[in-house]
Amino acid sequence: MRLRCVECGATFEPLLIYRCSACGGILETDGSDDVAPFAFGEGRTPLLRASRIEATLSGFSGEIWLKDETRNPSGSFKDRLISAALGRAIAMGVRGVVCASSGNAGAATAAYAARAGMPAIIVVPAHTPIGKVTQISAHGAILLLVEGHYSRSYDLARALAEEHGFANLTTTFINPYAVAGLTQVGTEIFAQLGNAAPSHVLIPTGSGPLVKGVWQGLADAGATTRLVAVQAAGCAPIVRAFEAGAAQVTAWGMPDTIASGISDPLIGYERDGTYTLRLVRESGGLALAVSDDALRAAMQNLARLEGVYAEPTGASPIAALPRLLADGHLPAGSRVVCLITGHGFKDGRAYQEMPAHTHRVEDPGDTAAVARLCEAAMDGQNLTVRF
Numbered sequence: 001m002r003l004r005c006v007e008c009g010a011t012f013e014p015l016l017i018y019r020c021s022a023c024g025g026i027l028e029t030d031g032s033d034d035v036a037p038f039a040f041g042e043g044r045t046p047l048l049r050a051s052r053i054e055a056t057l058s059g060f061s062g063e064i065w066l067k068d069e070t071r072n073p074s075g076s077f078k079d080r081l082i083s084a085a086l087g088r089a090i091a092m093g094v095r096g097v098v099c100a101s102s103g104n105a106g107a108a109t110a111a112y113a114a115r116a117g118m119p120a121i122i123v124v125p126a127h128t129p130i131g132k133v134t135q136i137s138a139h140g141a142i143l144l145l146v147e148g149h150y151s152r153s154y155d156l157a158r159a160l161a162e163e164h165g166f167a168n169l170t171t172t173f174i175n176p177y178a179v180a181g182l183t184q185v186g187t188e189i190f191a192q193l194g195n196a197a198p199s200h201v202l203i204p205t206g207s208g209p210l211v212k213g214v215w216q217g218l219a220d221a222g223a224t225t226r227l228v229a230v231q232a233a234g235c236a237p238i239v240r241a242f243e244a245g246a247a248q249v250t251a252w253g254m255p256d257t258i259a260s261g262i263s264d265p266l267i268g269y270e271r272d273g274t275y276t277l278r279l280v281r282e283s284g285g286l287a288l289a290v291s292d293d294a295l296r297a298a299m300q301n302l303a304r305l306e307g308v309y310a311e312p313t314g315a316s317p318i319a320a321l322p323r324l325l326a327d328g329h330l331p332a333g334s335r336v337v338c339l340i341t342g343h344g345f346k347d348g349r350a351y352q353e354m355p356a357h358t359h360r361v362e363d364p365g366d367t368a369a370v371a372r373l374c375e376a377a378m379d380g381q382n383l384t385v386r387f
């Protein structure tokens with residue numbers, strides 16, 4: 001196995017290098033990795049038919065499936081990347097690992113490093129949701145909170161990796177071994193659909209390694225599938241370039257969205273976004289942005305119609321469905337896979353503001369009154385949102 005530049009094709013020994021030394025391009029692994037991942041039960045997540053969500057989409061006649069990545073050990077798909085990259089880092093004999101994260105990759109790194117007995121430094125934006133911050137600190141990692149957007153954390157992690165000789169497990173396109181760990185998402189989907197390709201895969205997208213993983217896995221299986229990169233309207237550099245017909249992605253200014261997991265302005269690594277855009281276009285797919293209100297509605301419907309508790313980023317593919325349908329992208333017979341990337345435990349604030357059947361019982365002895373209250377609540381009250 002060697003590393004190969006996706007832009008100029010130069011190849012390199014499989015060492016801890018993060019960019020092509022000839023052109024600065026993204027590196028990918030060429031051939032399957034001969035180093036075992038640091039396995040901790042990640043992957044093989046369920047693919048669930050979402051028939052109750054299908055019923056809310058009037059005019060849709062096809063299938064919606066949920067690839068439930070919340071089931072990974074630390075509650076997000078990031079475990080797949082960290083498992084692969086940590087296995088490689090251990091094989092190389094590094095002293096420690098560092099990871100810049102919007103929260104989930106940091107939690108994955110902290111958990112996996114704890115289990116491996118490996119020192120870990122995690123760098124996150126100071127405004128990272130408290131559930132993710134708590135999870136990272138629980139595992140004993142050194143946690144650095146940095147004011148400002150994610151790209152500032154990214155820069156610091158890169159400098160610290162060099163300073164300490166630690167492996168950089170940041171889960172943009174920087175670590176090719178990590179990204180290779182996502183190919184399995186595509187191959188699992190293909191196998192779980194009975195060795196058949198979905199028509200579309202909807203992917204929450206920051207810089208886009210998950211787009212690459214799904215694309216690679218399906219390509220390896222000989223499948224053609226339209227990939228839909230979903231971004232938040234408050235941080236949508238790839239969507240902006242897609243809609244403008246541009247070849248290059250440019251950095252976003254200041255992100256403003258409840259979807260912390262895809263709140264990545266790509267400042268200084270715009271090429272990651274450009275590569276993702278290229279893969280989306282090659283697949284015949286598209287990039288589209290969803291509002292925070294659409295994210296809240298999607299979270300509510302996922303939780304109340306399908307029993308799946310997702311953070312805002314994890315619900316973004318569901319938020320994209322009504323627009324895709326309205327714009328004619330989901331013809332009859334479409335088989336759509338939505339990647340539900342992260343657990344609601346990590347960032348459940350939006351749920352606290354939703355209408356709910358929650359009541360304070362003043363007198364538990366008055367069973368009749370409580371029973372009347374429950375009857376009234378059950379009586380035709382549907383708290384799901386009409387898309």
Ligand SMILES: [Zn+2]
Nearest residue numbers: 005008020023
């Ligand atoms: Zn190159």
